[in-house]
Amino acid sequence: MSDDDRVSLRPRRIRVVCWAGAIALLVVFSLVATSLTGPTGSGFGTFQRGDQFAMIGLGVLGALGILLFTRPRVVADARGVRVRNIIGSYELPWEVVRGVRFDRGAPWASLELHDDDLLPMVALQAADKELAVEGVRALRRLHQAHLGVPAETAATPEPGH
Numbered sequence: 001m002s003d004d005d006r007v008s009l010r011p012r013r014i015r016v017v018c019w020a021g022a023i024a025l026l027v028v029f030s031l032v033a034t035s036l037t038g039p040t041g042s043g044f045g046t047f048q049r050g051d052q053f054a055m056i057g058l059g060v061l062g063a064l065g066i067l068l069f070t071r072p073r074v075v076a077d078a079r080g081v082r083v084r085n086i087i088g089s090y091e092l093p094w095e096v097v098r099g100v101r102f103d104r105g106a107p108w109a110s111l112e113l114h115d116d117d118l119l120p121m122v123a124l125q126a127a128d129k130e131l132a133v134e135g136v137r138a139l140r141r142l143h144q145a146h147l148g149v150p151a152e153t154a155a156t157p158e159p160g161h
Contacts, residue, residue, distance in 0.1 A: 029059025
């Protein structure tokens with residue numbers, strides 16, 4: 001199998017936004033943590049070093065939660081397709097895939113399966129525009145190659161897909 005027969009796709013815009021958001025959240029929580037000193041409100045308690053570490057810890061947990069949205073990926077080759085979404089991963093042979101869909105107005109592409117299920121592929125997001133379109137085309141070419149359909153037929157999208 002050559003590198004041309006393998007497609008690896010990840011969202012671009014959401015990764016940039018998530019990394020920026022995670023860094024900003026961590027900085028804000030760290031700044032708040034360093035400003036937590038002395039007595040609280042009416043003076044019945046005081047902020048301790050542990051409180052500061054807890055605030056930084058909350059910032060780290062929040063940043064990690066944001067970074068979960070950078071997890072999606074689609075990897076496909078002649079044997080099948082592997083889809084990793086925010087939560088959950090799937091490995092499917094091409095035999096169970098009926099088609100690759102990217103409906104107008106949909107936030108991301110999906111795989112249409114022979115049992116009439118739709119498997120979302122969060123890695124192919126409408127926000128990525130041309131990158132997502134090229135990714136869908138590449139997946140369709142691999143799927144059509146598995147079905148044995150000539151390349152010129154595979155290039156024309158099915159109606160409604």
